Amino acid sequence: MSRKSERLVNLVIALLATKRYLTKLEIFRTIEGYEGSTESMERMFERDKDELRGLGIEIEVSALDPLFDDEVGYRIRSENFVMDRNGFTANEIAYMSLAAQVWKNATLDDVAQKAMRKLSGLAKPADISEMPAFAPTVLNAPFFLSELVECISQRKPVEFKYVDSEMNSVVRNVHVYSYFSLKGFWYFSGLDLAREDVRTFRCDRIVGDLIVSKKTQFYDIPEGYVTDVSFNDLGEIHYAQLQVRHGRGSQLRNNASKIEPGEEFDLIELPFASADDLISLILWHLDDVLVISPESLKQSLISSLRNLVESHG
Amino acid sequence: MVKIIGDSQVARLLDLVPYLTLNQGVPLDKIAEDFSTSKSEILADLNTLWMCGLPGYTPLELIDLSFDTGFVSIRNAEILSNPRKLTSAEVGAIIIGLSIISDFIPEVSNHTSSIKDLLSRLLTRSQLSVPEIISTGIPSETRNIIYSAMKMNQNVKISYHSYSRDEISTRDIIPLSLSQEGNSEYVHSYCHTTQDFRVFRLDRILEVRKSEKVINASLSDDRNVEDGFELRIKIVSNARKISEIFQVKDSTKMHAGVEFNRRAYNSEWIVRTVCSLRGSAVIVEPLDTRKMVATRAQKALNLYS
Structure with missing residues (x-):
């Protein structure tokens, strides 16, 4: 293990230090750790290259000159390897470290740790301990968050299983446009290919993995695209007249367009778009709320109450 | 974005060099803490690094480390002394982390604009996608x-x-x-x-x-959480909503007709929640909670008679 690490670090040092491309032969001859037959050294080198590339290290391969029967050469360019030292202020390094710490014990913990490690070699961060670091949002971040960011950034289509309102999982194919987090939930939006329309998906309703296609730059995000995070169907706004018991129903009062104080009950006018949502909210308040109008709302509420009495009798 | 691979020693060694260069004389414990690993692992790392250097591998070319006193310093490691570039996955984690932090800090804070500025620079450089909104809904x-x-x-x-x-x-x-x-x-x-x-x-x-x-006194809450009671609920329809509201663990098995158990602590919450579900969930047990739904719904119904 450490012999191999040693060889890999030596390879990185040699490829970084060289001003010209090193051929395989030069590498085998000069870098410590390459031993055995040419064939086994070749295999060793192939694996080493893959491993370094896996760490995000760019190994440049010289172009083959058709006029010469040259061997291919390798090097690592410092500008592709090194972080821009003058890129960040001490404060900015502190912000980035805090941003990485936010992931502690959450989805991107591993990745963030590695970022922290690199940043810790850049400069000593400024002291920003007055900033709160408790970040509950990330605890709910989906485990596929990295893949999600990747597919949006590189325009890769995704496929996943999503549960519908009756918990049947259905395969969806989506071109993801954006992602966001609201009130503890993570969502993404994009074009649902089967439905030919933009839909929003809640990450915790996905069953299993997000399957990211290998195709890149496969679609365009419409110019000026803005995610609708209101979750409202653009339905017509109606007004309900409700009697709400004094001192009760603050959820209803918060959204009221008019409140007329009364004796036992206050009269409240409330705008609403979805009758179903409003009925649920009114039912929550049980006998503290009485619907005056509209009549249809009142009738649905009464039948819901009857249903509850029956089913629980 | 590079796929996440387990921590490799090579990656750690490459990150260790710039870190040691910046923090000459740093105690071993501190390194282990900063790299979230054990002291023995760091010692093994240092022993490996000690053997690395430029081709030739004479003392002139090898990295020079001293760490037998428990404090570590490094010399002759110029080639690796700059920290590596962040991968796009790492930049991604930082971008999302920064967006989360900016939702937390007060608008007036002098950090706000600096963080926004940093974010936009990271975005242009990385071409990564930033979350459209991050909001906990809490001021x-x-x-x-x-x-x-x-x-x-x-x-x-x-x-x-x-x-x-x-x-x-x-x-x-x-x-x-x-x-x-x-x-x-x-x-x-x-x-x-x-x-x-x-x-x-x-x-x-x-x-x-x-x-x-x-307050001078130090307070800690060491009481036991109250025991609660066992609730049995039958799903009539709207299976997804019900499993989410009642936070059912293995929710894929939840369909119309299924009954499940859940620990409950607050019967008032249960009664109101079941009412707001308009009959798509029915309480099977305990009987008194079930009755309470019928009684309270009847009381609300009486307002209309």
Whole structure:
């Protein structure tokens, strides 16, 4: 293990230090750790290259000159390897470290740790301990968050299983446009290919993995695209007249367009778009709320109450 | 974005060199802490690094480390002395982390614009996608006042909407710790008003004010959580909504017709929740809670007769 690490670090040092491309032969001859037959050294080198590339290290391969029967050469360019030292202020390094710490014990913990490690070699961060670091949002971040960011950034289509309102999982194919987090939930939006329309998906309703296609730059995000995070169907706004018991129903009062104080009950006018949502909210308040109008709302509420009495009798 | 691979020693060695160059004479313990690994692992790393250098591998070319005193310094490692570039996955984690932080800090803070500036530079460079919105729905003021009161051992005065009782009350509390359960955040507190430990949901705190009083006593809540009771619920329809509201663990098995058990602590919450589900969930057991739904619904129905 450490012999191999040693060889890999030596390879990185040699490829970084060289001003010209090193051929395989030069590498085998000069870098410590390459031993055995040419064939086994070749295999060793192939694996080493893959491993370094896996760490995000760019190994440049010289172009083959058709006029010469040259061997291919390798090097690592410092500008592709090194972080821009003058890129960040001490404060900015502190912000980035805090941003990485936010992931502690959450989805991107591993990745963030590695970022922290690199940043810790850049400069000593400024002291920003007055900033709160408790970040509950990330605890709910989906485990596929990295893949999600990747597919949006590189325009890769995704496929996943999503549960519908009756918990049947259905395969969806989506071109993801954006992602966001609201009130503890993570969502993404994009074009649902089967439905030919933009839909929003809640990450915790996905069953299993997000399957990211290998195709890149496969679609365009419409110019000026803005995610609708209101979750409202653009339905017509109606007004309900409700009697709400004094001192009760603050959820209803918060959204009221008019409140007329009364004796036992206050009269409240409330705008609403979805009758179903409003009925649920009114039912929550049980006998503290009485619907005056509209009549249809009142009738649905009464039948819901009857249903509850029956089913629980 | 590069796929996440397990921590490799090579990656750690490459990151160790710039870190040691910047922090000459750093104690071994501190390195282990900063690299979230054990001291013996770091020692093994140093012993490996010791053998690395430029081709030739004579003392002139090898990295020079001294660490036998427990303090580590490094020489002759110029080629690796600059930190490596962040991968796009790492930049991604930082971008999302920064977006989260900017939702937390007060608008007026002098960090706000610097963080925005940093974010936009990272974005242009990385071409990564930033979350459109990150919002916990909790005013940053609430979080910040509670957070600083917690650190300073101070009282705060809150106006709180008790959801299941549908009442608003004003309380003096000592915030003790923040936590999260499901998708909600809570502040565990000692409540002077009820003279007992209480847990408040952050998004139901309507108003919060600092009070200058400092508390000397250290308080900890070591009571047991009340036992609660076993609830059995039958799904009639809307299986997804019901499994989400009742936070059913293995939700893929939840379909219309299925019955499930759940531990319940607050029958008022159960009754109101089941009513708001309009018959798509029916309480099977316990019988008195089931009856309570029928009675309360009947009482509401009586308003219309």
